[in-house]
Amino acid sequence: xxxxxxxxxPATRGRRARQWAFRAWALxxxxxxxxxxxxxxxxxxxxxxxxxxxxxxxxxTAGTGGGLENAVLGSLVLMAGVLVVAGSVGVMSGIHLAxxxxxxxxxxxxxxVARLAIDVLSxxxxxxxxxxxxxxxxxxxxxxxxxxxxxxxLSVMVVPYIARSTETALRQVPAGYREGADALGMPGGYAxxxxxxxxxxxxxxxxxxxxLAIAGGETAPLIYTAGWSTGLPSAALVHHQIGYLTxxxxxxxxxxxxxxxTLSYDAALVLMVLVLLLLVAARFVVARTxxxxxxxxx
Amino acid sequence: MTTIGTGAPTPxxxxxxxxxxxxxxxxxxxxxxxxxxxxxxxxxAAARIASIVPLGALAFTLTVLAVKAWxxxxxxxxxxxxxxxxxxxxxxxAVVRTHGVAHPxxxxxxxxxxxxxxxxxSAIAIVIAVPVSVGAAFALTERxxxxxxxxxxxxxxxxxxxxxxxxxLWGALTLGPFLAQHVYPFVAGHVPDVPVLRYFRGPTGHGxxxxxxxxxxxxxxxxxxxxxxxxxxxQVPPLPKEGAQALGMTDAEVARxxxxxWVRSGLVGATILGLGRALGETIAVAMVSxxxxxxxxxxxxxxxxIAATIVSxxxxxxxxxxxxxxxxxxxxxxxxxxxxxxxxxxxxxxIARSSRLGLPVGxxx
Amino acid sequence: MAWPASSVPTRxxxxxxxLLDPVLQAxxxxxxxxxxxxxxxxxxxxxxxxTVVADIDAAFPRGTITALIGPTGxxxxxxxxxxxxxxxxxxxxxxxxxxxxxxSSIFTPDQDLLGLRRRVGMLFQxxxxxxxxxxxxxxxxxxxxRIARGxxxxxxxxxxxxxxxxxxxxxxxxxxxxxxxxxxxxxxLCLARALAVGPEVLLLDEPTSSLDPVSTETVENLLRxxxxxxxxxxxxxxxxxxxxxxxRTMFLFDGALVEHGTTEQIFESPREEHxxxxxxxxxx
Numbered sequence: 001x002x003x004x005x006x007x008x009x010p011a012t013r014g015r016r017a018r019q020w021a022f023r024a025w026a027l028x029x030x031x032x033x034x035x036x037x038x039x040x041x042x043x044x045x046x047x048x049x050x051x052x053x054x055x056x057x058x059x060x061t062a063g064t065g066g067g068l069e070n071a072v073l074g075s076l077v078l079m080a081g082v083l084v085v086a087g088s089v090g091v092m093s094g095i096h097l098a099x100x101x102x103x104x105x106x107x108x109x110x111x112x113v114a115r116l117a118i119d120v121l122s123x124x125x126x127x128x129x130x131x132x133x134x135x136x137x138x139x140x141x142x143x144x145x146x147x148x149x150x151x152x153x154l155s156v157m158v159v160p161y162i163a164r165s166t167e168t169a170l171r172q173v174p175a176g177y178r179e180g181a182d183a184l185g186m187p188g189g190y191a192x193x194x195x196x197x198x199x200x201x202x203x204x205x206x207x208x209x210x211x212l213a214i215a216g217g218e219t220a221p222l223i224y225t226a227g228w229s230t231g232l233p234s235a236a237l238v239h240h241q242i243g244y245l246t247x248x249x250x251x252x253x254x255x256x257x258x259x260x261x262t263l264s265y266d267a268a269l270v271l272m273v274l275v276l277l278l279l280v281a282a283r284f285v286v287a288r289t290x291x292x293x294x295x296x297x298x
Numbered sequence: 299m300t301t302i303g304t305g306a307p308t309p310x311x312x313x314x315x316x317x318x319x320x321x322x323x324x325x326x327x328x329x330x331x332x333x334x335x336x337x338x339x340x341x342x343a344a345a346r347i348a349s350i351v352p353l354g355a356l357a358f359t360l361t362v363l364a365v366k367a368w369x370x371x372x373x374x375x376x377x378x379x380x381x382x383x384x385x386x387x388x389x390x391x392a393v394v395r396t397h398g399v400a401h402p403x404x405x406x407x408x409x410x411x412x413x414x415x416x417x418x419x420s421a422i423a424i425v426i427a428v429p430v431s432v433g434a435a436f437a438l439t440e441r442x443x444x445x446x447x448x449x450x451x452x453x454x455x456x457x458x459x460x461x462x463x464x465x466x467l468w469g470a471l472t473l474g475p476f477l478a479q480h481v482y483p484f485v486a487g488h489v490p491d492v493p494v495l496r497y498f499r500g501p502t503g504h505g506x507x508x509x510x511x512x513x514x515x516x517x518x519x520x521x522x523x524x525x526x527x528x529x530x531x532x533q534v535p536p537l538p539k540e541g542a543q544a545l546g547m548t549d550a551e552v553a554r555x556x557x558x559x560w561v562r563s564g565l566v567g568a569t570i571l572g573l574g575r576a577l578g579e580t581i582a583v584a585m586v587s588x589x590x591x592x593x594x595x596x597x598x599x600x601x602x603x604i605a606a607t608i609v610s611x612x613x614x615x616x617x618x619x620x621x622x623x624x625x626x627x628x629x630x631x632x633x634x635x636x637x638x639x640x641x642x643x644x645x646x647x648x649i650a651r652s653s654r655l656g657l658p659v660g661x662x663x
Numbered sequence: 664m665a666w667p668a669s670s671v672p673t674r675x676x677x678x679x680x681x682l683l684d685p686v687l688q689a690x691x692x693x694x695x696x697x698x699x700x701x702x703x704x705x706x707x708x709x710x711x712x713x714t715v716v717a718d719i720d721a722a723f724p725r726g727t728i729t730a731l732i733g734p735t736g737x738x739x740x741x742x743x744x745x746x747x748x749x750x751x752x753x754x755x756x757x758x759x760x761x762x763x764x765x766x767s768s769i770f771t772p773d774q775d776l777l778g779l780r781r782r783v784g785m786l787f788q789x790x791x792x793x794x795x796x797x798x799x800x801x802x803x804x805x806x807x808x809r810i811a812r813g814x815x816x817x818x819x820x821x822x823x824x825x826x827x828x829x830x831x832x833x834x835x836x837x838x839x840x841x842x843x844x845x846x847x848x849x850x851x852l853c854l855a856r857a858l859a860v861g862p863e864v865l866l867l868d869e870p871t872s873s874l875d876p877v878s879t880e881t882v883e884n885l886l887r888x889x890x891x892x893x894x895x896x897x898x899x900x901x902x903x904x905x906x907x908x909x910x911r912t913m914f915l916f917d918g919a920l921v922e923h924g925t926t927e928q929i930f931e932s933p934r935e936e937h938x939x940x941x942x943x944x945x946x947x
Binding site for chain 1: 777789790
């Protein structure tokens with residue numbers, strides 16, 4: 001993509017200077033973007049690894065020390081809850097927004113209102129959602145700090161994301177699939193289940209995985225809905241506090257006790273690995289389908 | 299086709315008249331037919347419910363916020379938007395009533411410092427993030443070979459997924475102290491004493507404060523803007539670019555006259571989206587802002603934002619027996635929600651318009 | 664080469680006889696049905712404020728191939744897609760007038776849309792196999808309509824693939840992706856899929872425009888073999904194809920049906936000057 005520089009062009013010096021300034025700016029900018037990312041990951045690893053004990057994963061938190069088993073399991077339980085609640089609502093909303101649900105019309109008024117609601121929700125600051133969860137569910141409904149309000153608040157946060165990625169994935173399904181299904185007289189829901197959703201599945205899966213990563217890395221809305229527990233998570237939906245990985249990071253990072261700070265760094269490392277695994281899995285799904293799609297070209 | 303399965307009819311008799319099903323069906327076929335009759339209504343109902351749930355959640359959230367904030371709005375009045383005092387009053391002192399709303403004696407809430415802090419940090423983040431992101435996107439799409447650009451692009455996208463509490467941890471423990479030791483003193487000592495730049499002079503603190511918060515926020519929104527910009531640049535069709543190159547334009551000029559105008563509204567949308575994220579970011583800012591409810595005296599001064607204040611004060615607000623502190627936080631949340639939602643919806647609409655204009659009309663339309 | 668107009672199957676009304684009627688009925692189930700399987704009357708179609716096709720009357724005799732010809736934008740495809748109501752979901756679609764299938768309107772509210780599309784199948788410009796195995800593609804419609812199940816599906820798949828001449832080429836890779844087949848083979852697969860549900864009418868929207876000449880000939884021969892069991896309506900830009908393949912030809916121009924007659928008549932002795940200029944390649 002390099003342009004051959006022509007020495008006989010007029011005003012060459014000024015143009016060449018601007019040319020080099022432009023190239024330098026682009027490369028410096030890229031460095032400024034990438035370097036902190038590397039520094040950040042390296043920094044988190046460097047703080048956690050020197051004191052790392054594998055027992056962190058198998059013991060529960062004791063006061064300001066101990067392990068993180070309760071937090072890891074709690075985070076997984078929360079994410080599972082989000083997958084069930086936000087996953088079902090989000091995917092169905094996405095189908096609706098894409099105009100592919102039987103009886104839904106992509107340009108109808110119901111769809112427009114649903115889209116506006118999702119746009120507004122996606123811009124809602126997570127701490128404000130956490131506040132509402134706290135005053136309305138934890139205090140108002142007397143659920144206390146527990147699993148259910150935490151899952152609901154996290155779900156409201158990520159439903160817009162899931163709905164949009166589902167919509168995008170469905171819109172990218174070749175129009176011919178739908179036309180072919182229509183022309184065969186397949187019922188709308190049947191075509192959706194057998195053909196359209198199947199074709200959009202990689203995109204939807206990626207959206208779900210990223211949504212889980214977002215939910216798993218959230219802190220602000222959880223502090224006032226999930227509470228914190230040093231015990232392992234139970235099946236109770238309400239009245240029982242639950243641990244999660246972001247809490248020790250936020251609570252212990254500047255604690256005047258070395259053991260507490262170590263716990264904070266360990267939690268940061270575990271959380272980062274967990275989130276990166278989810279994101280890499282999402283990448284992997286995309287990459288696999290892209291290979292598949294290339295084979296599809298006729 | 300009742301003959302199917304009993305042998306291969308000759309092709310000539312296969313299609314055509316008489317090809318419609320006659321009345322004969324096995325019991326399982328009939329059962330399947332009934333089940334299929336249920337499938338369509340089930341999809342219909344599920345889609346209808348799922349499209350109503352987000353709307354319900356939104357209405358619930360807004361209602362709770364408004365109801366909770368209403369007493370605070372009545373008592374705090376316009377002072378809430380302009381005042382800079384934030385006094386909960388005495389939790390054990392007398393309770394007084396204003397406009398019929400009970401609140402502790404001596405309580406007075408002015409959120410201007412929080413609002414200003416929110417706007418300042420977000421502005422700093424945008425000023426840093428936009429040129430850096432656009433430059434990085436140019437480097438990725440125009441300058442680097444694919445084998446290098448692809449992994450770097452992935453790394454940037456992945457950065458968007460790093461939890462904000464981890465970014466905050468790194469900002470507070472590593473980046474902030476580094477800047478306070480090696481960068482801020484240098485900048486503060488060399489900036490001329492003229493308007494605007496004067497704000498960069500003065501004591502540089504320990505790494506917590508306005509500029510560090512802005513930089514950390516910039517770091518968090520760069521992935522959003524950079525990856526959108528990269529996708530936008532990649533979508534600019536090659537023909538106009540080649541045409542400009544054929545005129546003898548340098549790649550700087552191609553960028554200036556072809557690529558940037560082509561994707562402008564998309565970039566604006568991505569920027570507003572990043573702004574929305576910066577406005578609502580909570581934990582990272584709470585960890586690096588210094589958490590002081592005041593307007594920062596200079597770029598290094600301690601301050602806070604609306605979101606950071608809510609997260610750090612909600613538990614102590616519960617000690618206000620009149621519930622007035624909690625109500626005031628609802629009012630702050632309402633202000634933040636209004637700002638972020640306006641910004642976000644604006645961004646979505648700008649992006650939606652640009653993607654209609656900028657991209658070739660797809661066959662799916 | 665156009666087929667002689669006399670070879671167009673026509674149905675004379677039989678003698679009224681209580682004794683003979685059941686016999687005749689058994690010999691010819693279509694005896695009591697209208698001779699024209701599809702009949703459009705006063706059909707006006709448009710999107711939003713734009714009218715695409717105006718006031719068309721056209722009949723499609725049972726067992727014939729009708730070609731729709733005309734320049735791009737003349738409304739051929741819109742008209743074709745209305746015959747199995749594929750335009751219903753297009754935003755802003757408007758329709759006046761009626762289409763009758765075997766004498767009953769396809770637009771009545773209680774019309775079973777899915778059943779209609781089963782009776783009136785469609786083949787598209789570009790092959791559009793589903794992202795499932797070759798075998799599953801053939802039986803996709805059969806499964807949806809619960810026409811057959813289990814082992815019967817394999818029988819259906821073999822029959823239909825044999826019918827379109829694809830069986831030998833794919834019998835060893837029925838579980839493979841259809842996307843590795845050539846364009847022509849994919850289109851044959853889509854034809855097999857459409858035939859598998861047992862349609863009475865097949866609508867074809869430029870079915871060979873994305874195929875090479877050899878595949879085109881294969882598809883054309885196959886289409887010819889489908890009559891008189893099926894009734895075919897084909898939109899084509901290829902005048903030679905219309906002439907080779909069809910019994911009857913409709914010439915549309917700018918949303919109006921300019922001329923409609925036997926293919927021989929349209930190409931050899933067109934009544935309208937417009938038609939004359941189009942079929943001789945002077946406008947288009």
